[in-house]
């Protein structure tokens with residue numbers, strides 16, 4: 001009996017609602033008979049396997065609250081996942097996703113979405129992506145975003161947003177509407193200025209995180225950053241900066257060069 | 271080359287890149303600092319200075335265009351950049367020719383000015399207006415003088431006849447009432463003007479604490495309306511004044527007292543943590559949920575873990591990350607250590 005099969009048998013026996021199938025060399029979920037009939041499970045963790053396909057039938061697991069598919073070879077997700085009525089945490093980081101399916105944003109209660117380290121960009125997100133109002137954390141680090149859509153402002157409950165090491169050229173003023181944001185990762189992008197509205201977010205307290213290093217900031221922001229992120233926030237609120245920002249936005253200088261070499265990313269493997 | 275004549279090429283280095291110079295290489299000498307011609311560039315656009323023109327500001331050099339975009343002040347009247355003499359007055363910058371008396375249009379740059387009810391006036395006009403004794407209001411819409419009482423709206427004064435009642439459409443005068451809040455709207459979502467008759471017929475919200483009508487700013491929370499100063503923390507009774515409040519069993523608490531009374535929220539289950547709390551990376555976890563964010567394996571207080579986007583990753587998972595990602599995370603980690 002395969003290791004995976006054994007896990008399933010045991011889970012059935014003791015009625016374990018949390019299934020761990022980590023690093024079991026699984027390349028297809030069809031190898032695990034009986035998995036889709038475990039209707040009572042609340043967590044399924046499949047990290048570090050070799051899955052290329054996520055079968056639509058996974059959506060039969062109506063009680064799933066946590067689905068963790070980190071570090072597989074997934075190139076496509078079935079839209080049926082969005083219909084899971086209780087799914088609160090979805091982790092698809094470290095995969096090979098170039099796009100998310102149409103209608104993907106329909107999750108009724110999703111709180112944490114982790115798409116770190118894929119090949120996503122603004123043009124390959126589905127139209128309803130920013131309708132997931134229940135999200136409190138959105139991880140999009142290590143992807144290929146150049147622009148963050150203004151609809152990000154709809155995610156009113158967002159407390160954590162990571163855009164670490166993308167190709168961001170600009171972030172929208174609407175980011176300033178996310179009044180619950182306490183963690184913002186913008187390090188390693190191609191940003192030159194920030195909307196003044198960011199200055200009014202509560203990102204300076206000892207329970208907050210603001211990461212800005214590794215961008216192409218205008219010298220006054222770079223100078224404040226040397227003193228610490230809270231100094232940047234103070235500066236963003238100043239009248240001087242408001243003028244600088246509006247001038248910069250109307251002058252529209254060419255964006256800084258792309259600096260990250262992504263050709264070696266594991267998510268690019270075919 | 272004045273200034274560097276006696277120095278040997280061996281101890282001459284470029285101010286920007288720190289490298290040395292080739293024999294016979296052209297060297298830029300600016301106030302004793304040396305540069306490769308390719309390195310003598312604008313601090314903002316990294317391009318060579320057009321016609322050699324640059325602006326030295328706070329230790330950095332900028333091309334004319336970028337200097338203006340970044341630092342040159344903007345005239346409060348014509349909105350053009352002010353190069354040369356800047357008049358700083360009335361919380362703004364002005365071209366000398368643009369800063370004028372708002373009564374007689376005389377230039378004020380050298381004559382001096384007096385601030386009178388938010389306007390810059392020359393000495394003559396100021397004395398005259400003071401003598402007239404009556405400070406006439408200026409309509410914020412048409413900039414004409416208002417005879418008699420003004421209509422006040424959103425902190426400005428107007429001729430009443432620019433507005434009509436939001437309910438019956440009648441032309442308004444200074445007796446009109448501004449309603450800033452209505453049930454179901456957040457403070458200042460709606461600013462409407464009503465004639466006295468319609469205003470008196472409207473339902474004015476009642477404060478859930480003092481049971482008196484709310485005419486000014488309103489807070490809507492816990493399914494009720496409140497005077498701003500009457501919406502308070504159930505524990506310390508301090509008003510929230512727009513700060514975040516936390517609700518529990520029909521009562522509202524300030525952040526401090528909510529956490530004191532009900533504890534932290536778990537990052538995974540988002541529930542108030544009843545028993546032991548694990549805190550790390552600006553987050554809290556309940557006993558059941560403190561685990562590796564990659565493989566969901568439980569961590570203990572003694573587990574070694576790696577930080578990954580401010581979340582914990584166990585050693586086994588970290589070692590399975592692609593090598594190029596680990597390299598970047600390591601570099602970023604050094605960076606944070608240096609900064610803090």
Ligand SMILES: [Zn+2]
Pocket residue numbers: 312313314315316317332333334335336
């Ligand atoms: Zn320049």
Ligand SMILES: [Zn+2]
Pocket residue numbers: 345346347348349350364365367368
């Ligand atoms: Zn001017």
Ligand SMILES: [Zn+2]
Pocket residue numbers: 409410411412413414428429432
């Ligand atoms: Zn008027």
Ligand SMILES: [Zn+2]
Pocket residue numbers: 435436437438439440464465466467468469
């Ligand atoms: Zn009326």
Ligand SMILES: [Zn+2]
Pocket residue numbers: 477478479480481482496497500
């Ligand atoms: Zn009251």
Ligand SMILES: [Zn+2]
Pocket residue numbers: 503504505506507508523524526527
């Ligand atoms: Zn309190």
Ligand SMILES: [Zn+2]
Pocket residue numbers: 536537538539540541555556557558559
């Ligand atoms: Zn928990």
Ligand SMILES: [Zn+2]
Pocket residue numbers: 562563564565566567583584585586587588
């Ligand atoms: Zn792990």
